[in-house]
Amino acid sequence: MRVFGWSEAVDVLEFPSLIEALRQAFRSADTSAPSPHQHTIPAPQGASGTLQLSPAWRIGDKLGVKITTTVAAEAPGSEPTSDGAYVLLDARSGKPLAIFDAAALTARRTAAASALAASYLARPDCERLLMIGSGLLAPHLLAAHASVRPIRNVLVWDRDTEKAERLAHRLTRRTLKVAATDDLQRAVNGAHIVCCIAAEAEPILKGHWLPLGVHLDLVGGATPVLRQADDETLHRARVFIDTREAALAEAGDLVQPIRAGAFNADDVAGDLFDLTRGTRAGRRFHDQITLFKSVGHALEDLAAAKQGLENALAP
Numbered sequence: 132m133r134v135f136g137w138s139e140a141v142d143v144l145e146f147p148s149l150i151e152a153l154r155q156a157f158r159s160a161d162t163s164a165p166s167p168h169q170h171t172i173p174a175p176q177g178a179s180g181t182l183q184l185s186p187a188w189r190i191g192d193k194l195g196v197k198i199t200t201t202v203a204a205e206a207p208g209s210e211p212t213s214d215g216a217y218v219l220l221d222a223r224s225g226k227p228l229a230i231f232d233a234a235a236l237t238a239r240r241t242a243a244a245s246a247l248a249a250s251y252l253a254r255p256d257c258e259r260l261l262m263i264g265s266g267l268l269a270p271h272l273l274a275a276h277a278s279v280r281p282i283r284n285v286l287v288w289d290r291d292t293e294k295a296e297r298l299a300h301r302l303t304r305r306t307l308k309v310a311a312t313d314d315l316q317r318a319v320n321g322a323h324i325v326c327c328i329a330a331e332a333e334p335i336l337k338g339h340w341l342p343l344g345v346h347l348d349l350v351g352g353a354t355p356v357l358r359q360a361d362d363e364t365l366h367r368a369r370v371f372i373d374t375r376e377a378a379l380a381e382a383g384d385l386v387q388p389i390r391a392g393a394f395n396a397d398d399v400a401g402d403l404f405d406l407t408r409g410t411r412a413g414r415r416f417h418d419q420i421t422l423f424k425s426v427g428h429a430l431e432d433l434a435a436a437k438q439g440l441e442n443a444l445a446p
Contacts, residue, residue: 133229133443140235143439146278149243150250156434157247158407162189164429172200187429188222195219195433197233219436229440238268240435241427242275244373244403245348248423249324250279251406251413252371253346257323258283263315263336263359264329265289265298268350272326273302273309276348285309286318289329316340324348330357330383338363343418353377353426355386360422362393368422369415372402377426384424 135143156162164187172180180202188194199215215233220226249257257280262269265287276282285302287309289295295311303309312318319325319340329335330352338361341347347368349359365388372378372385379385379396388394401411414421 132227133440135229135231135235135439135443137232137235140231140439141239143442144236144239144243144435145442146239146243146246146275148442149239149435149438150247150275150279152434152438153240153243153247153403153431154407156430157403160404160408162187162430162433164188164433167429172202185429185432187433189433190222192222193219193228193433193437194222195436197236197429197432199233217432217436219433219440229436229443231436231439234267236432236435236439237427238271240431241268241350241425242271243435244425244427244431245272245326245350245423246275246279248371248373248403248406248425249276249346249348252369252421252423253280253324254344254414254417255280257281257346259322260285260324260326261312261318261322262287262298263289263325263327265291265294266328268328269298270302272328272348272350276324276326277307280324282324283307286312286322288312288315288318319345326350327359330359332356332358334358334361334364334384336360336364338365338367341367341420343420345420346414347420347422349384349422349424351426352383353381355381355383357383358387359384362388362391364422365394365398368420369400370398370422370424371400371406371413372423373425373431374404374428375399375402377428378402378424381426382424 167185170182185197197217201213217231219229287295299309299311326348405411
């Protein structure tokens with residue numbers, strides 16, 4: 132059995148093969164992924180945490196489960212701590228084949244799903260990308276988008292300007308210019324792709340900022356109380372999601388406007404199943420505004436773990 136820590140998992144989950152693995156997983160639609168199971172973890176002194184199990188399997192091939200824990204912080208005011216692992220098994224024998232660091236696997240497959248969507252929705256000539264937020268996912272999303280589009284210039288915006296500057300300094304290189312910005316509206320207006328990993332109670336992106344032809348990649352915010360974009364953004368964009376069941380139940384960017392009657396679930400143009408099978412067209416013309424909203428799905432974890440092990444075993 133192979134064990135992949137953070138750095139080893141990132142190395143074997145390289146984007147070209149991972150994006151193609153997700154494309155085939157959504158296209159074939161022969162993977163089963165029931166709803167995650169969540170349980171409370173009892174803890175001393177009244178504190179508690181959660182244990183979540185997210186399984187998926189492909190009959191006669193592979194099965195896997197992501198095991199994640201979130202434990203309340205001991206120090207008052209501190210953030211809860213999360214950790215986990217992904218276990219990949221042979222579906223015929225039940226034999227464990229590999230264990231991946233869950234955070235690394237999730238970061239890479241999430242970025243790959245966004246790049247997969249962008250391969251259908253973003254203009255082929257995209258060179259300028261705006262990253263809203265400078266957290267863990269930012270470098271992975273940038274690398275994934277750059278693997279499917281000719282990204283040359285990147286701006287990073289964060290409410291904490293110093294964090295944006297540190298990330299920009301770390302990521303910039305000869306073939307890719309990365310810089311921080313404190314003018315979000317102007318940065319949005321000049322972008323070809325806007326990738327947002329920040330989510331708040333009030334929408335961050337405003338629809339009237341959007342230039343024609345832009346592609347929006349809204350990642351995370353997978354709770355009904357958090358927003359990344361306002362209602363006008365939805366009205367102006369051709370909207371796609373990763374999977375209907377999860378996105379329409381969890382994403383505040385969709386749940387809130389649907390509940391308020393400002394948006395209809397039927398207005399969602401399609402999901403990754405539709406795009407990869409060709410049953411729904413992605414970008415239909417050059418000046419169209421497109422939007423992809425992802426909250427993640429267990430079949431992405433399974434496809435990523437399987438591909439990562441194959442890459443590791445390749446001669």
